Amino acid sequence: MKRRDFLKASVGGTVVALSGGSAIARPNLEPAPEAIGMLYDSTLCVGCKACVSKCKEVNGMPPTIRGEDVQYDSALDLSPQTLNVIKVYRDGKAEVKDSETNGFAFEKRSCMHCVDPGCVSACPVTALIRHEQTGIVTYDADACIGCRTCMTGCPYNVPQFDYNNPFGEIHKCQMCNQAGVERIDNGMITGCAEVCPTGATLFGSREALLEEARRRMALKPGESYMYPRGDVRDPISSHERAVPSYLQHIWGEKEAGGTNVLHISSIPFDKLGMPPLPDRSYASISETMQHSLYQYLALPALALGGLTYVIKRNVDDDEGGEK
Amino acid sequence: MSDYQPLERRVITFPFIVLGIIGLIGLYFLAHRFLFGIGSVTNLNEGYPWGIWVVYDIVVGTALACGGYALAITVYVLNKGKYHPLVRAALLASLLGYTMGGIGAFIDMGRWWQFYNVLLPWQMNFNAAMLEVALCVMAYIIVLFIEFSPVVLERFGARDLMKKLEKVLFIILAIGVLLPTMHQSSLGTMLIVMGYKVHPLWQSLHLQPLLALLTALTMGFSIVVFESSLSAVGFRRTPETPLMTGLSKAIVGLIALYLVIRFGELLFRGKLGLIFAGDLPSLMFIIETALFVFPLVVLLSEKGRKNARTLLYAAVAMLFAGSLYRFNAFLIMYNPGHGYSYFPSIPELMVTLGIVAIEIMIFLYVIKRFPVLHREEHA
Ligand code: SF4
Numbered sequence A: 001m002k003r004r005d006f007l008k009a010s011v012g013g014t015v016v017a018l019s020g021g022s023a024i025a026r027p028n029l030e031p032a033p034e035a036i037g038m039l040y041d042s043t044l045c046v047g048c049k050a051c052v053s054k055c056k057e058v059n060g061m062p063p064t065i066r067g068e069d070v071q072y073d074s075a076l077d078l079s080p081q082t083l084n085v086i087k088v089y090r091d092g093k094a095e096v097k098d099s100e101t102n103g104f105a106f107e108k109r110s111c112m113h114c115v116d117p118g119c120v121s122a123c124p125v126t127a128l129i130r131h132e133q134t135g136i137v138t139y140d141a142d143a144c145i146g147c148r149t150c151m152t153g154c155p156y157n158v159p160q161f162d163y164n165n166p167f168g169e170i171h172k173c174q175m176c177n178q179a180g181v182e183r184i185d186n187g188m189i190t191g192c193a194e195v196c197p198t199g200a201t202l203f204g205s206r207e208a209l210l211e212e213a214r215r216r217m218a219l220k221p222g223e224s225y226m227y228p229r230g231d232v233r234d235p236i237s238s239h240e241r242a243v244p245s246y247l248q249h250i251w252g253e254k255e256a257g258g259t260n261v262l263h264i265s266s267i268p269f270d271k272l273g274m275p276p277l278p279d280r281s282y283a284s285i286s287e288t289m290q291h292s293l294y295q296y297l298a299l300p301a302l303a304l305g306g307l308t309y310v311i312k313r314n315v316d317d318d319e320g321g322e323k
Numbered sequence B: 001m002s003d004y005q006p007l008e009r010r011v012i013t014f015p016f017i018v019l020g021i022i023g024l025i026g027l028y029f030l031a032h033r034f035l036f037g038i039g040s041v042t043n044l045n046e047g048y049p050w051g052i053w054v055v056y057d058i059v060v061g062t063a064l065a066c067g068g069y070a071l072a073i074t075v076y077v078l079n080k081g082k083y084h085p086l087v088r089a090a091l092l093a094s095l096l097g098y099t100m101g102g103i104g105a106f107i108d109m110g111r112w113w114q115f116y117n118v119l120l121p122w123q124m125n126f127n128a129a130m131l132e133v134a135l136c137v138m139a140y141i142i143v144l145f146i147e148f149s150p151v152v153l154e155r156f157g158a159r160d161l162m163k164k165l166e167k168v169l170f171i172i173l174a175i176g177v178l179l180p181t182m183h184q185s186s187l188g189t190m191l192i193v194m195g196y197k198v199h200p201l202w203q204s205l206h207l208q209p210l211l212a213l214l215t216a217l218t219m220g221f222s223i224v225v226f227e228s229s230l231s232a233v234g235f236r237r238t239p240e241t242p243l244m245t246g247l248s249k250a251i252v253g254l255i256a257l258y259l260v261i262r263f264g265e266l267l268f269r270g271k272l273g274l275i276f277a278g279d280l281p282s283l284m285f286i287i288e289t290a291l292f293v294f295p296l297v298v299l300l301s302e303k304g305r306k307n308a309r310t311l312l313y314a315a316v317a318m319l320f321a322g323s324l325y326r327f328n329a330f331l332i333m334y335n336p337g338h339g340y341s342y343f344p345s346i347p348e349l350m351v352t353l354g355i356v357a358i359e360i361m362i363f364l365y366v367i368k369r370f371p372v373l374h375r376e377e378h379a
């Protein structure tokens, strides 16, 4: 091949590859076969923060204390010491619960255990792993180099690096199933779901929780419904309550490929601080590009071959010229 | 006899001492970082995992260090041997820039003592653009050292070794062109997974790698023009105008291509309106675009290309344009929501400045003691 042709060919190839060569586009990942998750129903949450305290107990983290108030954990947001936090939406006089205007509402922030997790896709050393069966996303500190790419890649800003420790690591919810805790493997449920007095945080398989969420969507406001507590399939107890007017939207069914932790509420999720996410996961676009460019390293190898040939010729030419 | 020679001048000068002081301050805070953690020095937080250490030292710094890459393409791939006189200085600047980028990555690495995990095949995640960037940058630093080693061998008169090296140098040169092409585009890919956090004017998704590569090349050529026209203006040397004219043409082509793709993407995805939103992003976009257009206009005119001073202005504008594009995409226009904000702390800035100061000190020392600059240039 003439040098010019080679250059044309390789530029052409690069352009095709860079434009996302659709043939090898990687679609969103599918939910894990036995995906485990939680359903957070904002309308049930009373903001007691029992879940926050229990989370700290399970994960061996100190309570966050502000001022004189030592009764409650008063963490304001996620941090290396807070993997699960309850935030408050407020509007105007903030008098009516679950009302968008002049009302207030609770929202839980914690790892959503994405079906197609950005953190896992972005981590260069496989320190974040989506479990093949349960879909739980866990972290391996022994592998982590602390580059914090996972933080940039998480749509929910969940992974937290402990900057104040010279030997800090990433902290995130691992669904109570990290080495040493392993509640799920031992047949238990997550700490937060176990202590939640209202069933606002409910444990179960993604499928069962989706079913439960859909059932609630279909109910008429004002109707009475038996809300389960603990595990959706095997409730610790249940309580009867009038159905609020749910927003017809299950957060996490589709967003960026979906999540195993689902949220429902009666006010729009952007008001509750959820990010603007398309259905296609960013991870899938990123990996499509990465693989179009580096499929089995074929393109780089080809380019290297061509470059070596061209450069060898040119270097030899130069030497010839000098003689 | 070599065509290159050391610039036999005093090493310890006043500017050199000033740089040394800045370097020492940087090292002081660096010691802090390793003793008390990243948080004791930087303003990084829950929403902003990357600050100027990553964005300046690696994302912008390695692009500014693309001079060696750009010239290698011109000289060895496009066979324009007449640019050869510039290669060694460009190579040295690249070598130092990339080494500093590598060091920057290391000091920013929260768990640096486990850094070797990047090299363990069973740990590698080939889906991650970051892996590719890390491996290619490391490999490229080694390649740059090998490419530059003839200069050192020449200085110490190791002729045999040099001959042997020259026999295989072509393959090193080929790798030296391939690696930056790979990791500079992957730097762009890293923006994709950040998704909505990157403002739509900068979130071009599939086109990120191409835009990153184009800015790397443009900045690479510009830094060569910059270094050369600066010494022409500053030290009253004869400007290497014919060489510069050729490089300018390359820059014009690259900027034009970049702008077509950039605006094409905005048009295609219906985002052009955001340019006129009158907010900070629109302002940043307009400044950035103006910085790209200015060198394009200057270098399009015959007069502009032939004058060392206008060349210098054009090159500076281009360097700012490319740097601002990357700063915007990775940091200024990165918004994780939830009210998080970031501005670098003074110690954090001092570490970056210190690293740059040390880099310049080494550059000055090497050109004064090793055969880097071309003979005619300072006859
Ligand atoms: S324990 Fe349940 S009700 Fe209490 S704050 Fe947590 S989710 Fe809300």
Ligand code: SF4
Residues within 6 Å of the ligand: A110, A111, A112, A113, A114, A117, A118, A119, A120, A137, A153, A154, A155, A156, A157, A158, A159, A172
């Ligand atoms: S919410 Fe963030 S940390 Fe959790 S799995 Fe998704 S991307 Fe990973």
Ligand code: SF4
Residues within 6 Å of the ligand: A122, A123, A124, A125, A126, A127, A128, A143, A144, A145, A146, A147, A148, A149, A150, A151, A159, A170
């Ligand atoms: S900080 Fe650790 S877990 Fe996060 S991307 Fe880097 S290596 Fe992976």
